[in-house]
Amino acid sequence: MTPGEPGAIRVTVRLFASYAEAAGRDALALSLAPGATAADALAAVRREPWAARVPPSPAVAVNRRYAAGDVALADGDEVAIIPPVAGG
Protein backbone atom coordinates (compact mmCIF):
# COMPACT_ATOMS: atom_id res chain seq x y z
CA MET A 1 0.00 0.00 0.00
CA THR A 2 1.33 3.43 -0.85
CA PRO A 3 1.15 6.44 1.43
CA GLY A 4 -2.12 8.25 1.22
CA GLU A 5 -4.06 5.30 -0.16
CA PRO A 6 -7.58 5.14 1.31
CA GLY A 7 -7.68 2.96 4.40
CA ALA A 8 -3.98 3.23 5.08
CA ILE A 9 -3.02 3.65 8.70
CA ARG A 10 -0.36 6.13 9.59
CA VAL A 11 1.96 5.42 12.48
CA THR A 12 4.99 7.17 13.88
CA VAL A 13 8.05 5.06 14.56
CA ARG A 14 10.32 6.50 17.20
CA LEU A 15 14.03 5.77 17.24
CA PHE A 16 16.38 6.11 20.19
CA ALA A 17 20.01 6.00 21.20
CA SER A 18 22.26 4.17 18.71
CA TYR A 19 19.37 3.65 16.26
CA ALA A 20 18.52 7.35 16.15
CA GLU A 21 22.18 8.15 15.75
CA ALA A 22 22.58 5.68 12.88
CA ALA A 23 19.39 6.88 11.19
CA GLY A 24 20.24 10.54 11.65
CA ARG A 25 16.74 11.23 12.99
CA ASP A 26 14.57 10.22 15.89
CA ALA A 27 11.31 9.38 14.16
CA LEU A 28 9.88 8.30 10.86
CA ALA A 29 6.34 8.20 9.52
CA LEU A 30 4.94 5.03 7.99
CA SER A 31 1.82 4.38 6.01
CA LEU A 32 0.69 0.78 6.37
CA ALA A 33 -2.14 -1.38 5.10
CA PRO A 34 -5.21 -1.77 7.32
CA GLY A 35 -4.67 -4.62 9.75
CA ALA A 36 -0.93 -4.05 9.84
CA THR A 37 0.88 -5.30 12.91
CA ALA A 38 3.89 -4.23 14.94
CA ALA A 39 5.89 -6.80 12.94
CA ASP A 40 4.82 -5.10 9.70
CA ALA A 41 6.06 -1.76 11.01
CA LEU A 42 9.35 -3.39 11.96
CA ALA A 43 9.64 -4.92 8.48
CA ALA A 44 9.14 -1.47 6.94
CA VAL A 45 11.82 -0.01 9.18
CA ARG A 46 14.18 -2.78 8.11
CA ARG A 47 14.11 -1.41 4.57
CA GLU A 48 15.95 1.67 5.83
CA PRO A 49 19.65 1.57 4.96
CA TRP A 50 20.80 2.07 8.55
CA ALA A 51 18.63 -0.75 9.91
CA ALA A 52 21.21 -3.48 9.33
CA ARG A 53 22.24 -2.84 12.92
CA VAL A 54 18.79 -3.77 14.27
CA PRO A 55 18.96 -7.34 15.65
CA PRO A 56 16.74 -10.13 14.27
CA SER A 57 14.21 -9.85 17.06
CA PRO A 58 14.36 -6.42 18.69
CA ALA A 59 12.05 -5.29 21.45
CA VAL A 60 9.18 -3.24 20.06
CA ALA A 61 6.80 -0.97 21.91
CA VAL A 62 3.38 0.22 20.83
CA ASN A 63 2.00 3.27 22.58
CA ARG A 64 4.70 3.18 25.26
CA ARG A 65 4.32 -0.48 26.18
CA TYR A 66 6.31 -3.54 25.07
CA ALA A 67 4.29 -5.36 22.42
CA ALA A 68 4.42 -8.69 20.62
CA GLY A 69 4.82 -8.69 16.86
CA ASP A 70 1.24 -9.71 16.21
CA VAL A 71 -0.28 -6.67 17.94
CA ALA A 72 -2.51 -4.86 15.45
CA LEU A 73 -1.79 -1.20 14.84
CA ALA A 74 -4.30 1.62 14.56
CA ASP A 75 -4.06 5.00 12.88
CA GLY A 76 -2.00 7.37 15.00
CA ASP A 77 -0.20 4.70 17.01
CA GLU A 78 3.30 5.35 18.26
CA VAL A 79 5.65 2.46 17.58
CA ALA A 80 9.19 2.32 18.94
CA ILE A 81 12.08 0.03 18.09
CA ILE A 82 13.79 -0.33 21.47
CA PRO A 83 17.58 -0.71 21.33
CA PRO A 84 19.08 -3.06 23.94
CA VAL A 85 18.45 -1.32 27.24
CA ALA A 86 21.23 -0.32 29.65
CA GLY A 87 19.60 1.51 32.52
CA GLY A 88 20.28 1.08 36.19
Place this chain on the structure above:
Amino acid sequence: MSPWLTDQPIDVGQLLADVASAGAGGTVAFLGTVRRSVEDGDVEAIEYSAYDAMAEDELGRIVAEARERWPGVRIALRHRVGLVALGEASVAIVTAAPHRADAYAASRYLIEETKRRAPIWKKERFASGQARWVDGQRGGG
Protein backbone atom coordinates in the same frame (compact mmCIF):
# COMPACT_ATOMS: atom_id res chain seq x y z
CA MET B 1 10.40 15.30 34.50
CA SER B 2 8.47 13.28 36.99
CA PRO B 3 7.98 11.20 38.90
CA TRP B 4 10.67 8.60 38.24
CA LEU B 5 13.21 10.29 35.95
CA THR B 6 15.32 13.25 36.91
CA ASP B 7 18.07 15.28 35.25
CA GLN B 8 19.32 16.45 38.64
CA PRO B 9 21.57 14.72 41.21
CA ILE B 10 19.49 12.33 43.32
CA ASP B 11 18.76 13.51 46.85
CA VAL B 12 18.79 10.23 48.78
CA GLY B 13 17.84 12.00 52.00
CA GLN B 14 14.67 13.17 50.34
CA LEU B 15 13.87 9.63 49.18
CA LEU B 16 14.41 8.33 52.73
CA ALA B 17 12.06 11.00 54.00
CA ASP B 18 9.51 10.08 51.33
CA VAL B 19 9.21 6.51 52.60
CA ALA B 20 9.59 7.18 56.32
CA SER B 21 6.67 6.12 58.47
CA ALA B 22 6.01 5.04 62.01
CA GLY B 23 5.38 1.51 60.72
CA ALA B 24 8.73 1.06 59.02
CA GLY B 25 11.00 -1.39 60.82
CA GLY B 26 13.45 -1.89 57.97
CA THR B 27 14.54 0.53 55.27
CA VAL B 28 16.84 -0.41 52.36
CA ALA B 29 18.58 2.20 50.20
CA PHE B 30 20.15 0.94 46.97
CA LEU B 31 22.30 3.18 44.81
CA GLY B 32 23.65 2.28 41.40
CA THR B 33 26.67 4.43 40.70
CA VAL B 34 28.65 5.23 37.61
CA ARG B 35 31.89 3.29 37.74
CA ARG B 36 35.03 2.94 35.72
CA SER B 37 36.00 -0.60 34.77
CA VAL B 38 39.32 -1.71 33.36
CA GLU B 39 37.99 -2.28 29.86
CA ASP B 40 36.31 1.11 29.81
CA GLY B 41 39.55 3.08 29.90
CA ASP B 42 39.34 6.76 30.67
CA VAL B 43 35.58 7.12 31.00
CA GLU B 44 34.82 10.39 32.71
CA ALA B 45 31.04 10.42 32.58
CA ILE B 46 28.06 8.49 31.31
CA GLU B 47 25.25 10.10 29.44
CA TYR B 48 21.87 8.49 30.07
CA SER B 49 19.03 8.94 27.65
CA ALA B 50 15.54 7.51 27.77
CA TYR B 51 12.33 7.12 25.90
CA ASP B 52 11.05 9.44 28.58
CA ALA B 53 7.33 8.86 28.34
CA MET B 54 7.62 5.06 28.15
CA ALA B 55 10.30 4.95 30.86
CA GLU B 56 7.97 6.84 33.19
CA ASP B 57 5.15 4.41 32.37
CA GLU B 58 7.31 1.28 32.64
CA LEU B 59 8.90 2.35 35.94
CA GLY B 60 5.41 3.12 37.23
CA ARG B 61 4.29 -0.38 36.25
CA ILE B 62 7.34 -1.92 37.98
CA VAL B 63 6.67 0.02 41.17
CA ALA B 64 3.00 -0.99 41.06
CA GLU B 65 4.00 -4.64 40.67
CA ALA B 66 6.31 -4.39 43.70
CA ARG B 67 3.55 -2.78 45.77
CA GLU B 68 1.24 -5.62 44.82
CA ARG B 69 3.78 -8.34 45.62
CA TRP B 70 4.89 -6.81 48.90
CA PRO B 71 1.89 -4.98 50.34
CA GLY B 72 2.86 -2.43 52.93
CA VAL B 73 6.24 -1.64 51.36
CA ARG B 74 6.81 2.06 50.73
CA ILE B 75 8.87 2.81 47.66
CA ALA B 76 10.88 5.74 46.33
CA LEU B 77 12.77 5.42 43.03
CA ARG B 78 14.68 7.86 40.82
CA HIS B 79 16.69 7.28 37.66
CA ARG B 80 18.98 9.91 36.19
CA VAL B 81 18.96 11.08 32.60
CA GLY B 82 21.60 13.32 31.11
CA LEU B 83 25.25 13.43 32.02
CA VAL B 84 26.21 11.58 35.22
CA ALA B 85 29.77 11.86 36.55
CA LEU B 86 31.84 8.97 37.91
CA GLY B 87 30.81 8.14 41.44
CA GLU B 88 27.39 9.74 41.17
CA ALA B 89 24.25 7.67 41.52
CA SER B 90 22.47 6.91 38.26
CA VAL B 91 19.65 5.16 40.07
CA ALA B 92 18.39 5.15 43.65
CA ILE B 93 15.76 2.88 45.15
CA VAL B 94 14.58 3.17 48.74
CA THR B 95 12.16 0.67 50.20
CA ALA B 96 10.69 0.66 53.69
CA ALA B 97 8.63 -2.11 55.24
CA PRO B 98 7.52 -3.29 58.66
CA HIS B 99 10.15 -6.06 58.39
CA ARG B 100 13.47 -6.01 56.52
CA ALA B 101 12.85 -9.13 54.42
CA ASP B 102 10.16 -7.38 52.41
CA ALA B 103 12.24 -4.22 52.04
CA TYR B 104 15.20 -6.21 50.67
CA ALA B 105 13.04 -8.34 48.38
CA ALA B 106 11.19 -5.36 46.93
CA SER B 107 14.45 -3.47 46.44
CA ARG B 108 15.97 -6.36 44.50
CA TYR B 109 12.89 -6.74 42.35
CA LEU B 110 12.80 -3.04 41.55
CA ILE B 111 16.42 -2.76 40.43
CA GLU B 112 16.41 -5.99 38.42
CA GLU B 113 13.18 -5.12 36.61
CA THR B 114 14.37 -1.56 36.02
CA LYS B 115 17.55 -2.84 34.38
CA ARG B 116 15.62 -5.37 32.34
CA ARG B 117 12.71 -3.23 31.18
CA ALA B 118 13.21 0.51 31.47
CA PRO B 119 13.88 2.00 28.00
CA ILE B 120 17.05 3.75 29.07
CA TRP B 121 20.41 3.83 27.30
CA LYS B 122 23.86 4.98 28.19
CA LYS B 123 26.79 6.36 26.32
CA GLU B 124 30.26 6.42 27.78
CA ARG B 125 32.12 9.68 27.36
CA PHE B 126 35.90 9.45 27.39
CA ALA B 127 38.44 12.06 28.39
CA SER B 128 39.68 11.93 24.80
CA GLY B 129 36.35 13.33 23.64
CA GLN B 130 35.24 10.03 22.12
CA ALA B 131 31.97 8.39 23.06
CA ARG B 132 30.54 4.89 22.84
CA TRP B 133 27.09 3.39 23.32
CA VAL B 134 27.12 0.70 26.01
CA ASP B 135 25.79 -2.68 24.90
CA GLY B 136 22.67 -3.58 26.79
CA GLN B 137 20.17 -6.39 26.98
CA ARG B 138 17.01 -6.88 24.98
CA GLY B 139 14.25 -4.94 26.67
CA GLY B 140 11.35 -7.07 27.79
CA GLY B 141 7.86 -6.44 29.01
